[in-house]
Amino acid sequence: MKRLMVTVVAGMGCGIAPSVFAQSSVTLYGIVDVGVSYASNVGGHAQAQEQSGIFNGNRFGFKGQEDLGGGLSAVFQLEDGFSANNGTFGQGTTGSTGSTAAAAVTRLFGRQAWVGIKSAWATVTLGRQYDFMYDLAPIAASNYATSYMHRPGTANALLGNDGSTTDLDRIGGARVDNSVKVSSAPLGGFSLGGIYGFGGQAGAFSNGGTQGAGAKYAQGNLQVAAAWTNLKEADASSSYRVYGGGARYQLxxxxxxxxxxxxxxxxxxxxxxxVEFGAQYLITPAFSLAASYYYSKPNNEAKNVILKGTRNQVGVVADYAFSKATDVYLACDYQRAKHGYAAQIYSLSPTDATTNHQSVIALGVQHFF
Incomplete structure (x- = not known):
């Protein structure tokens, strides 16, 4: 992935002690992803449209690091999502947190906005940042066959995601506002972490807050991860809890x-x-084929407020890379919902199909910088 690197070196002026010498760097990066899709059944009709962020969410951002000496560094990241169709911000306004609606606020950096201190042992960051469920994204089916493999659902009112994804298990990238996150440095391939989001209520410290933890092992061709997140209602009446785990192996x-x-x-x-599975075969250094499958089963099918109807979805993708920074892809997805519920492929929400099945085919291009 190409990067534009700006390096600033604070030189030693006359009479300045060597101990104040510091070096810092700032990187500008991003992804632009857009394509044309054709869906078989959207509200009872076929639909062709241009779609932004089919494979990866469009974003641009800045991240940087400054050497503070003594093994410490200051780190930060500011990142925003956007639509390549019309240039508007993504994650642009706050949403709802449980039963308490937040006031609409325009975001400049809706994907990430945090700063912290990094040492040889751990990194501590504060701001708006991902919880550890997002660490499962490289393992998820969407990593193989586009964002169409994220789950649809009505959980957006429950997630407390403040303008992030409505993906019901948060792997699509829900964030935590007002949070403190601690991540250990890898030791023998293992790393651990925890996150706490402040609810911000006077006299009720934990109400509306978020707690989470994650563990990861990465060594050689194997990657294993597990995570848990708990979001407590503003009135402390209930919580939305998510956990998961999985593994990826390169053969x-x-x-x-x-x-x-x-x-x-x-x-x-x-x-x-x-439950989901994914596979990718690199036929040549430039051309790959991938396939994925997921099965989502709610209890209380007729009344489940998170997702109604058991879902089966399959997706396949052919991808050709012109370079390390630019590739084109052809994606095909099919979903079937059981027990009389309408199918709904994630990126086509909020409009359901009028039958229990829905398919989509998309041709897109993405560029990394």
Whole structure:
């Protein structure tokens, strides 16, 4: 991935002690992803449209590091999402947190906005940042067959995601505002972390807050990760809890992965279990084929407030890379919902199909910088 690097070196002026010498760097980066899709059934009709962020969410950002000496560094990241169709911000306004609606606020850096201190042992960051469920994204089916493999759902009112994804198990990238995050440096391939989001209520320290933890092992061709997140209602009446775990393995030109997640709303006892698999075969250094599958099963099918109807979805992708920075892809997805519920492929929300099945084909291009 290409990067534009700006390096600033603070030189030693006359009479300045060497101990104040410091070096810092700032990197500008991003992804632009857009394509044309054709869906078989959207509100009872076929639909062709231009779509932004089919494979990867469009973004641009800045990240930097400054050497503070003594093994410490200051780190930061500011990142915003946007639509390549019309140039508008993504994650642009706050949403709802449980039953309490937040006031609409325009965001400049809706994807990430944090600063912290890094040492040889751990990194501590503060701001708006991902919880550890997002660490499962490289294992998830969407990593193989576009964002169409994220789960649809009505959980956006429960997630407390403040303008992030409505993906019910948060792997699509829900963020935590007002949060402190601690991540250990890898030791023998293992790393651990925890996150706490302040609810911000006077006299009720934990109400509306978020707690989460994650563990990861990465060594050679194997990657294993597990995570848990708990979002407490503003009135402390209930919580939205998500956990999951999975593994990915690289076997020559073949990459394989499997993942399980569970999402639960304690107010109603509703939950959704999801199992998914992904595989990619690198035919040549430039051309690859990938396939993925997920199965989501809610309890209380007729009344489940997170997701109604068991879902099966398959996706396949052919990808050709012109360079390390630019590739084109052809994606095909099909979803079937059981027990009389309408199908709904994630990126086509909020409009359901009028039948229990829906398919989409998309041709797109993405560029990394």
């Amino acid at each position: 020559g030109p073949v990459r394989l992965s499997g993942l399980y997640t569970n999402a639960e709303w304690t107010a109603t006892g509703d939950r959704v279990d999801t």
